Amino acid sequence: MGLTSGFWKLLGASQERDTKKAKGAIDASAEFDSWAAGLDTSEFADAAHALDLHGDPAPDAAKFLALAREAAERSVGLRPFDVQLQGALRMFAGDVVEMATGEGKTLSGAIAAAGYALQGHHVHLMSVNDYLARRDAEWMGPLLEALGLSVGYVTETSTREERKTAYACDITYGSVSEIGFDILREQMVTHPDNLLRPVTDIVIVDEADSVLVDEALVPLVLAGSTSAEAPTTEVFAAVRRLRAGRHYETDSERRNIFLTEDGARAIENELHIDDIYSTEHVGSTLVQVNVALHANFLLRKDVDYIVRDGRVQLINASRGRVAELQRWPDGLQAAVEVKEGVAISEAGKILDSMTVQALIGRYSRVSGMTGTALAAGNQLKEFYSLGVSVIEQNRPNIRIDEPDEVFIDVEHKNAAVVQKIREIHETGQPILIGTQDVAESEQLAASLAEHGLEATVLNAKNDAEEAEIIAEAGNVGHVTVSTQMAGRGTDIKLGGSDESRHDEVAELGGLFVIGTGRHKTERLDNQLRGRAGRQGDPGKSLFFASMDDDVVTSAIEPHKIPTAHDKLTGEMRGDKARHLVDHAQRVTDGQMLEIHANTWRYSRLLAEQRNIIADRRQELLLTERPYEEMSEHENERVAELEAKVGHEATVQGCREVMLWHLDQEWAQHLEEMNDVRESIHLRALGRQNPLDEFHRIAIAGFKHIANRAVDEARITLAGVEFTPEGADLEAEGKARPTSTWTYMVHDNPMAAGGNVFSGIMGTFR
Numbered sequence: 001m002g003l004t005s006g007f008w009k010l011l012g013a014s015q016e017r018d019t020k021k022a023k024g025a026i027d028a029s030a031e032f033d034s035w036a037a038g039l040d041t042s043e044f045a046d047a048a049h050a051l052d053l054h055g056d057p058a059p060d061a062a063k064f065l066a067l068a069r070e071a072a073e074r075s076v077g078l079r080p081f082d083v084q085l086q087g088a089l090r091m092f093a094g095d096v097v098e099m100a101t102g103e104g105k106t107l108s109g110a111i112a113a114a115g116y117a118l119q120g121h122h123v124h125l126m127s128v129n130d131y132l133a134r135r136d137a138e139w140m141g142p143l144l145e146a147l148g149l150s151v152g153y154v155t156e157t158s159t160r161e162e163r164k165t166a167y168a169c170d171i172t173y174g175s176v177s178e179i180g181f182d183i184l185r186e187q188m189v190t191h192p193d194n195l196l197r198p199v200t201d202i203v204i205v206d207e208a209d210s211v212l213v214d215e216a217l218v219p220l221v222l223a224g225s226t227s228a229e230a231p232t233t234e235v236f237a238a239v240r241r242l243r244a245g246r247h248y249e250t251d252s253e254r255r256n257i258f259l260t261e262d263g264a265r266a267i268e269n270e271l272h273i274d275d276i277y278s279t280e281h282v283g284s285t286l287v288q289v290n291v292a293l294h295a296n297f298l299l300r301k302d303v304d305y306i307v308r309d310g311r312v313q314l315i316n317a318s319r320g321r322v323a324e325l326q327r328w329p330d331g332l333q334a335a336v337e338v339k340e341g342v343a344i345s346e347a348g349k350i351l352d353s354m355t356v357q358a359l360i361g362r363y364s365r366v367s368g369m370t371g372t373a374l375a376a377g378n379q380l381k382e383f384y385s386l387g388v389s390v391i392e393q394n395r396p397n398i399r400i401d402e403p404d405e406v407f408i409d410v411e412h413k414n415a416a417v418v419q420k421i422r423e424i425h426e427t428g429q430p431i432l433i434g435t436q437d438v439a440e441s442e443q444l445a446a447s448l449a450e451h452g453l454e455a456t457v458l459n460a461k462n463d464a465e466e467a468e469i470i471a472e473a474g475n476v477g478h479v480t481v482s483t484q485m486a487g488r489g490t491d492i493k494l495g496g497s498d499e500s501r502h503d504e505v506a507e508l509g510g511l512f513v514i515g516t517g518r519h520k521t522e523r524l525d526n527q528l529r530g531r532a533g534r535q536g537d538p539g540k541s542l543f544f545a546s547m548d549d550d551v552v553t554s555a556i557e558p559h560k561i562p563t564a565h566d567k568l569t570g571e572m573r574g575d576k577a578r579h580l581v582d583h584a585q586r587v588t589d590g591q592m593l594e595i596h597a598n599t600w601r602y603s604r605l606l607a608e609q610r611n612i613i614a615d616r617r618q619e620l621l622l623t624e625r626p627y628e629e630m631s632e633h634e635n636e637r638v639a640e641l642e643a644k645v646g647h648e649a650t651v652q653g654c655r656e657v658m659l660w661h662l663d664q665e666w667a668q669h670l671e672e673m674n675d676v677r678e679s680i681h682l683r684a685l686g687r688q689n690p691l692d693e694f695h696r697i698a699i700a701g702f703k704h705i706a707n708r709a710v711d712e713a714r715i716t717l718a719g720v721e722f723t724p725e726g727a728d729l730e731a732e733g734k735a736r737p738t739s740t741w742t743y744m745v746h747d748n749p750m751a752a753g754g755n756v757f758s759g760i761m762g763t764f765r
């Protein structure tokens with residue numbers, strides 16, 4: 001506790017100083033208002049580019065703010081509030097800013113980006129999805145252009161040329177995954193002309209806590225076509241016959257699942273093998289059994305995934321929506337597909353992968369914005385060395401947060417939730433209900449329907465209609481049931497799309513937010529609460545909890561759970577039960593931090609190694625180094641090829657040969673390290689520290705990559721033919737995959753650290 005309070009004290013002092021400094025610059029900017037207003041359009045850009053924004057404080061900070069204010073007003077018709085400029089200045093200083101919902105983060109982010117771009121930097125503004133990237137780029141484009149800056153965006157449908165153009169701009173908007181995938185794809189390019197050249201210089205991350213903390217360890221994967229190993233039907237059938245408790249056990253967190261001794265015997269009998277833990281089976285049959293166990297007993301339909309259009313689609317736990325391009329590692333994906341009886345989707349060989357955290361780590365400077373940064377302060381500090389600035393609200397928050405209502409069990413809680421919704425609905429006040437998963441959202445809507453109350457459901461199954469649903473969610477009498485709200489970028493306006501009804505709804509008390517259960521971190525609770533009370537509107541929030549809730553059962557031992565309750569309603573009145581729920585949430589929050597830290601310890605070394613490979617690749621791709629190295633080792637052969645196809649084609653040929661082997665070695669290293677991670681806990685049984693052991697193997701394996709790649713390239717060079725286009729590697733059976741695709745892996749059991757206690761499920765909740 002001592003350490004934490006010390007940290008907050010520190011934050012408090014520097015926060016006060018920073019706010020004072022920002023306010024000082026904003027006050028000073030008023031003096032330049034008439035100067036800015038007097039500039040005509042053609043003078044604007046020149047004035048912006050003449051500013052000196054280097055140093056802290058930047059000499060021309062006040063002038064910059066006056067220009068930005070004038071530009072925003074002229075181009076997008078919004079005059080930035082002081083708090084928005086404060087937010088922009090703190091992001092410009094490299095902090096993550098906390099600004100409440102509806103305070104206008106989009107404008108703040110654009111102004112901060114302009115500041116960096118005017119210093120001569122390239123800026124990426126990362127959104128959580130394509131829709132927001134495009135919307136924000138188009139919305140803020142005129143402002144940035146007025147300041148003489150170029151703006152572009154990338155989405156999943158952008159062409160190569162469009163991407164190239166977008167990345168050449170001063171400021172590029174894009175989703176985390178799209179930018180991440182482009183960076184991964186750069187690693188497959190073999191001719192300099194094909195590079196998109198995204199520059200990882202400055203990044204401003206929207207919904208920063210969601211991206212930097214909740215999704216930090218999600219791997220972005222680039223794969224090429226091959227067929228993958230899924231559990232065989234025999235393994236699957238054998239696993240399905242196992243019984244919980246007797247043959248397998250799950251840990252209390254439902255993150256991991258293990259065979260018991262009895263289970264191992266049962267599998268051995270079914271599959272007619274002697275010892276599933278023998279060298280012969282550990283790396284193959286046992287892996288398949290684990291995958292099948294996981295798919296069958298841990299992953300739950302309508303919680304972790306849904307089946308739609310004959311496909312298994314993952315639900316992104318932190319956003320409560322379908323994760324379009326995401327899948328589990330191939331064996332697991334196929335196993336779930338078998339479980340649900342749908343066609344097995346194509347599998348691929350992983351060519352390269354990188355976590356969101358490693359992606360962010362490539363930027364020289366990171367800043368961000370979100371509605372809930374402070375609660376993620378520890379993580380942001382620990383994993384990114386980022387500070388948090390809390391920006392006061394433009395208009396004070398008058399939302400009323402009622403104390404939780406706690407029940408002995410989930411049945412009583414659900415009954416009370418329905419009752420409460422009916423009571424509020426009678427008054428006409430709009431209600432937004434946040435549930436924990438798709439299944440719960442549908443059950444609740446069904447219970448409400450039984451009482452004749454129609455609710456609109458916003459969950460992973462219908463996120464296409466999201467914008468329309470949200471537009472009306474604040475209207476009189478509307479009841480909206482939703483899964484998690486993070487990253488939805490939504491602004492629930494009182495009165496819905498009909499602005500004239502705003503005051504009528506405000507009279508009713510504004511939006512009433514109900515949480516059907518506390519999340520495993522308070523941050524997610526606050527994201528939900530934050531939907532009410534935007535821009536000084538009235539609003540209310542109330543959470544329900546029960547002793548059956550995940551957050552309680554996974555943190556508190558059964559015998560410590562109190563039992564006193566009202567026999568009729570099941571309610572547990574008084575502060576004791578509430579404190580218990582708060583305590584349980586602090587425990588689960590801490591558990592998640594621990595898991596994150598642990599997983600990061602495993603992935604950090606690979607991230608560093610990946611950077612070394614990327615540098616080497618860059619050298620081979622952009623310089624004549626491959627020609628020089630090959631000439632050094634294979635002088636005669638290079639001379640022979642050069643005589644045949646000329647210098648340029650020889651350089652390109654040597655490049656292709658060397659890149660092919662480097663990429664090959666790296667993919668193999670990743671694959672090996674994946675295997676090591678999967679089996680590392682078995683080594684831990686042999687009393688080695690699993691992390692040390694993992695590092696030892698990773699370092700030893702990596703050491704030889706560069707040399708082996710050169711040796712292999714020399715062998716290939718001896719036999720390969722060169723054409724005017726370069727090396728004919730295809731004829732040597734060394735073709736690059738004809739198609740590549742990308743995906744993000746959520747809840748990836750194979751990449752979650754390999755520690756038996758961290759591992760499988762819910763890592764990012």
Ligand SMILES: Nc1ncnc2c1ncn2[C@@H]1O[C@H](COP(=O)(O)OP(=O)(O)OP(=O)(O)O)[C@@H](O)[C@H]1O
Binds near residue numbers: 079103106371491
């Ligand atoms: N300076 C301003 N003056 C008037 N309206 C503004 C101003 N800045 C932003 N707005 C309006 O406030 C609303 C919210 O803006 P924005 O979407 O950027 O908020 P946000 O902070 O990102 O909220 P969320 O957390 O919901 O994403 C928009 O409708 C926008 O037009």
